[in-house]
Amino acid sequence: MSRYFLGITGASGHRYAERLARALLAGGHELDLAVTDAGAKVLRHELGVAVDARGRFEAQELERWLGPAAAGRVRSFASDQVEAPAASGTSGTRAVLVCPCSMGTLARVAAGFSSNLVERAADVALKERRPLVLVPRETPLSELHLENLLRLARLGAIVLPAMPGFYHAPRTIDDLVDHVVGKVLDALGLEHREGARWTGELSGDPGCEPPGGR
């Protein structure tokens, strides 16, 4: 069991954060969560999930959102709480995930701003050479966005856009979301049941089976 830091920013796609957090908890892991100011607005808008004025979850809201597995295994931090464990390389955070990642946070991480806890945790992952997985969501991408993505990829971040495939015959939005979430978990080397795995068959049967079957 490990502890992961999940930074949630003001990009669209908070369902990805939800499914990712639930999958990590289902895997027996612990989570540190921080939501940027813009992230709090989009979280409320897209999922009807509320944080307090400083961006922290109350325990009840957290369990309502992520289920009973969140009880006692999720620590919620304000985005200005730069004294949080993940802000230090000594904290033992196994990996930092920014999902969804806005172009603003992306730019500030690429420039080393560390102006809030999400950016600082990402900066620490880079300096400590621990996994940093960024799940950017924007379209179209400007040259500046592309430069920032390339810069971060060259610095060692795993750039994993919220860009689900359709070759596994998704039927629901969650099937699409889980395709991306499964990729994040693969990038972390974690066992999971999220997303279908390609079996190499093109016709007839959709050709995909979820690991462990449905």
Ligand SMILES: Cc1cc2nc3c(=O)[nH]c(=O)nc-3n(C[C@H](O)[C@H](O)[C@H](O)COP(=O)(O)O)c2cc1C
């Ligand atoms: C409903 C909504 C959806 C948004 N979607 C995106 C998006 O997909 N990608 C993006 O880069 N910014 C998006 N934004 C804009 C960011 O929230 C904005 O640039 C913000 O300053 C990012 O701040 P943060 O990086 O600190 O979270 C969206 C804003 C709103 C209100």
